[in-house]
Amino acid sequence: MTILILGAGQLARMMSLAGAPLNLNVVAYDVGSKKIVHPLTGEVYSTTLEDAIAHADAITAEFEHIPDDVLTLCCNSNKFYPGKAAIKTGGDRQIEKALLDKTKVACAPYQLITEKAHLELAVEKLGKPLVIKTCQAGYDGKGQWRLKSDEQIDTIWAEMADFIAAGTEHAPHTIIAEKMIPFDREVSIIGARDKHGNVAIYPLTENEHTNGVLTLSVAGLDNSRVEQQAIDAFTKLANALDYVGVLAVEFFDVQGTLLVNEIAPRVHNSGHWTQQGCHCSQFENHLRAVAGLPLGNSELKHVTAMINVLGQANIPTEVLATTDVTSHWYGKSVKPGRKMGHINVSADNLAQLGARLAELSKLLPEADYPGLLTMSQSLNN
Incomplete structure (x- = not known):
């Protein structure tokens, strides 16, 4: 049985190691190079993504930020798990918050931000300090701000505005402000x-x-x-x-x-x-x-x-x-x-x-x- 993994980093590598005793052949699609590779040895195959999808028994992913055309192609094969909705949820905090609200799973109070008035509303509604995160493209602490005083609003908004402006009609950029919760x-x-x-x-x-x-x-x-x-x-x-x-x-x-x-x-x-x-x-x-x-x-x-x-x-x-x-x-x-x-x-x-x-x-x-x-x-x- 062959498993195709979207992404060729360390998680695909460790899945390959785990799959060998189960007689699972694991190959990976390197999103950066657009090549099919062996996730452990790094060997590059001449196979196209389309061919790899056709020959795979199942397809999965090691990270969330997968180009939409690649994700759609894999989902159309009806072999992709955990599914497009799950990947989109993990890669976009706005979608993630909507899921948490829908399932009534508790999270910190938050405010969606697409303009400066929303940031000011977040300060008024949630209080300070705030943890502010990009909804897309953030990981390992990247794409985040800490707002502790009103004097920071203009400076932080200027940086946030650049991120929002970089979005497109088909892939808009949004930001979430969360109440900073003292946790144990x-x-x-x-x-x-x-x-x-x-x-x-x-x-x-x-x-x-x-x-x-x-x-x-x-x-x-x-x-x-x-x-x-x-x-x-x-x-x-x-x-x-x-x-x-x-x-x-x-x-x-x-x-x-x-x-x-x-x-x-x-x-x-x-x-x-x-x-x-x-x-x-x-x-x-x-x-x-x-x-x-x-x-x-x-x-x-x-x-x-x-x-x-x-x-x-x-x-x-x-x-x-x-x-x-x-x-x-x-x-x-x-x-x-x-x-x-x-x-x-x-x-x-x-x-x-x-x-x-x-x-x-x-x-x-x-x-x-x-x-x-x-x-x-x-x-x-």
């Missing part, structure tokens, strides 16, 4: 849904971000107070989209109440820990779902932390001497802040995990791996 922590739920509506949901994960980029995720904490809220939100959203594949939902935890921050219609960075922490990883379960195979076991096997490697060409080899540490590399050229790979650390219990993170913190500098030492200390308390 960030968490995410990841689950897979198959073509028959069956689901396999992974344990709630606690996430640490630095400058808008995920740096650390931990699975296995006691989240019993809020986990059902996350499962309910996932279920409502997945059912509304008639979703097939892995869906990630990120939340703010506000004193025990979860508010959705973002939806990602794909395998997700905060689920990379499932490679070592679960019986069946998010990558394998995504392929199982789109290929029509039974979903795998998503229960926790080991408490696990995932550490992102950002902008580093390598890690100290001594890291691999720590028990139950596994490294995953993406085969990318080095750029500052770029996601180069990740490290998964597993343990039998949280105290043991804390000890292993403390051991790693002596090898991985805080400047490059923020929050590692703090998390290790919290797990040992």
